[in-house]
Amino acid sequence: MRIFEQMESQVRSYIRAFPAIFATAEGAKLTDDHGNEYIDFFAGAGTLNYGHNNPMVSEALIEYIKGNGVIHGLDLATTAKRDFLETFYSTIMQPRHMEYKVQFTGPTGTNAVETALKIARMVKRRSNVISFTNGFHGLTMGSVAVTGNAFYRDESFINRTNVSFMPFDGYLGPEVNTAEYLRKFLDDYSSGVDLPAAIILETVQAEGGINVASDEWLREVEQICRAYDILLIVDDIQVGNGRTGTFFSFESSGISPDIITLSKSIGGGLPLAMVLLRPELDQWRPGEHTGTFRGNNLAFVAATKLFSYWQGTDMTEAVAYREKIVRERLGEIAAKYPQIEATVRGKGMINGLKIPAQNFCSEVSREAFERGLIIELAGANDDVLKLLPPLIIEEEVLRAGLDIIDEAIGAVLEKKENLITGNGSDY
Template sequence: MTTIETPLSTFELLESEVRSYCRGWPVVFDQARGSHLWSEDGRRYLDFFAGAGSLNYGHNNPVLKRALLDYLERDGVTHGLDMATTAKRAFLESFHDLVLKPRDLPYKVMFPGPTGTNAVESALKLARKAKGRESVVSFTNAFHGMTLGSLAVTGNAFKRAGAGIPLVHGTPMPFDDYLDGQVPDFLWFERLLADTGSGLNHPAAVIVETVQGEGGINVARPEWLRGLAALCARHDMLLIVDDIQMGCGRTGSFFSFEEAGITPDIVTVSKSISGYGLPMALTLFRPELDLWEPGEHNGTFRGNNPAFVTATAALHAYWADQETELRTRRLGELVEQRLLALCAEHTGTSCRGRGLVWGVEFEDPARASEVCARAFERGLLLETSGPEGEVVKLLPALTVSEAELDEGLDILDRAVRASD
């Protein structure tokens, strides 16, 4: 008998069962450009996932690609550990001149390793080192990464269970509006801090996402973030903002916390900082927190020079003026209008978001998965988020055209109608 292999046979046979995205999008992709991917059989897909927010400037952005190819063709350093290289210098100078200085942010820059979770791990370690305390407060429905320290401040029970050991030294508190406005902001948190009988060890730091991406597109109000910053200052706790998915312009401004007018003590950045989908991460912190001994936190691939090259090109192409921020906000308003209209037509739905990160929540979580499946059939890539997978998440590239945005929202609308 002849065995007929499917396009996915190799992956099913040889790759671990841990794979996930390929199950929802069961095709083999071959090419990508801008806001589109093409499967090996030539079908075009509109991408509203953007590498989980790692491709804010689209696939194979031509400006970034040209810079990368030029660098590789002249035999520029590819792997550099934490050695001084021209590529790293160009990035540091550009990041300072185009991002930090205009925003009056005093941060030192650390390259902790190539992934977001490594940035979080280094932030937690630094906070504990600076304060001499172990406990860190996080928030309900938070997601900060898959390594043990990051999982300890992550809320999702399924992901936490994968650790296989107790996750300690982290305490969850209610995120903004978690209690539906029935309790004043931080009432419980502040009471625990003030009461010596509460059993809460004095935290070294608080870690927060301004918009919880994996947690369900939960958007913190600016006043809630300002209240949290003030609480941290009153109680000698460092404020860590995890801007791994929401930074690099996703919400409009380069950093998602800018709207709230706060200056966190530590900020973690990854995903779209390279601009090209190349692994890269930053941990930013106030100069007085630069307490590291040489090599105290390191990693073999923290000097990913091709990522420095594309990151520098992205900064000059998109952050030398306010055009990217203004355009993202304008497109976000268009998305909001369309989603509000969609939810008004369909019972059991609601929407929320900022800039170009939006979520449509379904009272029946199964509908969210069905909507993503029906959207895929129609050529649109979407994913779910939230503790029960009840939210359809929209993460189009910041470079998406209005026509592409309309096309994707039209497909989403048809997918929702088909799920009624």
Template sequence: MKVFESLESEVRSYIRSFPAVFDTADNALIWDIEGNEYIDFFSGAGTLNYGHNPDAMLNAISCYLSRKGILHSLDKATLAKEAFIKKFNQVILEPRQLEYKIQFTGPTGTNAVEAAVKLARRVTGRRNVIAFTRGYHGLTAGALALTGNDYYHQSTYGGRSDVYHAPYDQYFGSEVDTASYLKQLIEDSSSGVALPAAIILETVQGEGGIYPASKQWLNQIADICQQHDILLIIDDIQVGNGRTGKFFSFEFANITPDIVCMSKSIGGGLPLALNLIKPKWDQWLPGEHTGTFRGNNLAFVAATQLLDFWKDTEFSTEVERKGQVIGGRLHEWVKAFPALNMSARGRGMVWGLEIPENNVAKHISKQLFDEKLLLECCGAKDSVLKFLPPLTIERDTLVQGLDRVEKIFKQMY
């Protein structure tokens, strides 16, 4: 680790939580250079829904490279991009009766968010955007303004002008209907909240502490957007690609966003980001929003292969079953260790176990690393253990990882 400590910037983060030099990986297992095997409940912060190095994806990439397929193309037409667009439309959009244009942005989630908000402001002629408490949308300037956690903000980075942070679902508990609260603010010309160009949200807040929104709340927000010609932007960067059970995290609520931001797992570990835009809002001028790496052909090859997971409902069903295993164990621990005053919440295969006592979650995460399990913390105070294993994890491996967590609880309490 000396090379990283002496030569890499102090901004590095996950390396501090998982201080090992990793080398190889397969599905939900990862090995360091000393041959130690770890179970991965981290999944690249949601980038590896389909596991590390799926064989079919590697074979597709290998074949593409061996024939010297184009790697860099800006937004020129390539066979790899055409194959992805056609298959995404056939496998994902058409079966869900969704009609979207696809915009390839720079290759990260924050690039997708920047483009989405920029487009919403362009087509509506309004500047204000409503984001939500605890939300996380990235750390470039525009996306940072939408991100709630003060940890990421410094006055020198620029402010949160033209962004209003409304309370998320259940932010004040079940007693306050935050959707009705927001509706009143928007409809009251004396509220001080300008009519927004867009409302942006995660249906399950990931970095914010694993907070799932209810179907009712999401429908209320969608209705507000429709009534006032506000664009609804769903940030599906971390909890899309099947993380909640369905391909899109908003499917269960039967809503159709105006823009969907996607990245992370869509490329199977290779950088790729895109926005799905309702055709009527696709009002960009040619080259008006651009980026050198908006055409990552190797990621197109990977993404096209990974869409095979969604040719039928078997994968989705299995994700929901594994999610029930995770949720069931977490709720058991809440009851078994009452002294910790824990609470569990989640949907599909994204779950959080909140431990309010100061630094206990971070301490447990560190102990789990010693037990060869990668599991990070999230939430404003890092008080939530975040369960984010690959969707493809074998049942036995999933149970082994959960057993390691339970072992720590029994040792401590």
């Protein structure tokens, strides 16, 4: 690992949690340069919903490159973009009766969020935006302004005006309807909260700790937006693309966002970000919001192939089947170790095990890595083990990974007990 320590910035992160040099990857597994195999419950932070090196993608990319397909094209028309748009419309939008303009932004999720915020403010001619506690929307200037976690905000020295934070669903406990709380602030001209151009939210706060908004709450927030002429932006970057079981995470609620941001798995592991906006909001002048890498032709090729998973209901049913396995097994683990006071949370194939003891989840993640499982953390205090495996993970691999979580928790508890009783000195 010496070359990484010597050459790479201190900002590197996941390499510290998972200190191996990975050489190959396939499906839900990674293999390091010593041949050690790891089950991947991280999936590129939600970028690899369809697994590492999905064969459909690999074959299509090889064919496209061998045919000298256009790799970089700014926003020129290419066959790859044409095929993507046609397939996205016929497979995703048309069956859901959705009519949106598609805007390709710079290649990452934060680029999509920046674009959404910019167009919302421009159209509504208002500067304020409402975001929610524990929300995560990216780390460029506009995106981090609507991100709640102080870890990302404290030293960025940005202008934090023009953003108001409200409590997310459940933040004040089950007895408080935070949608009504929001409405009260908007009703009161002395609340200090300016009428916003937009409200931005995640239906499931992933980095924020796997906080799931109820369908009822989402509908109430949408009703508030309509009543006060506010645009509703749904950030579906991590929990869209089938992660919750439906292609868009908000489908079960029946809401119709004004703007949707997509990235991560939309490109099948390759950089791609896009904004869906209601046609009347598409008020850009040509070239008014650009980027050298807006639209990635290789990602278009990959995505077009992967949309085949959404022809019919097979993918939704597959996610529901795997969700049942995960939730039941996590429930068993929580019951097996009552002393850790674990609670299960999540939806579809984004699930978490919240364990309140300080640093316990970090220790479990390290122990799991030693046993061949990659699993990251979530929540402001890193107190949630975050399960984010590929949607197409094989059942036996999924169960094996869940078993490792069980073993890792047991091992951490045993080390703690040994430390207390003096039976061990290596912890």
